[in-house]
Amino acid sequence: MSVIINDTCITCDACLQQCPVNAIVDDLSNPLGKKQYYVQPDKCVECVGIYDDPQCAAICPSIGCITWDIPFSAEFNDHFCNETLYKLGTTKEGILKSPSYKAKSYRKDIPLSDRGVGKQVQEAPEELHEVG
Numbered sequence: 001m002s003v004i005i006n007d008t009c010i011t012c013d014a015c016l017q018q019c020p021v022n023a024i025v026d027d028l029s030n031p032l033g034k035k036q037y038y039v040q041p042d043k044c045v046e047c048v049g050i051y052d053d054p055q056c057a058a059i060c061p062s063i064g065c066i067t068w069d070i071p072f073s074a075e076f077n078d079h080f081c082n083e084t085l086y087k088l089g090t091t092k093e094g095i096l097k098s099p100s101y102k103a104k105s106y107r108k109d110i111p112l113s114d115r116g117v118g119k120q121v122q123e124a125p126e127e128l129h130e131v132g
Contacts, residue, residue: 002069002104002110002115003039003069003121004066004069005066009036011037012061012062013026015057015060018056018059020050021045021050024040025038025040039056042072042088042098045104046105049105066120067121068120071104072104073099074099074103
């Protein structure tokens, strides 16, 4: 996983319907009990191989709501297993779906310095011009 939905989420449903891998759950299904949508870290692939950009951020009306996270790879297993931002699922056998269990695709063109909680995927346009 490499995106997080933060607390500026307005639960509009746009990202939920747009996610091609069904990695997003609504506020009623948020495993952390928060009233915001949640990206399941063991499912998100940043739309790699599907779209040019993460579709959740492309459709989100709340600029800054979708932020980059650390890649869901074995190198960062401790981050995902020990951070309170996540609740990883388990397999039928009870194995934690951590990055060590199964890493996910991520955008290698986004440097680690641009990743981490609070690093925006989508940014507000510098200038808006009226049409008409």
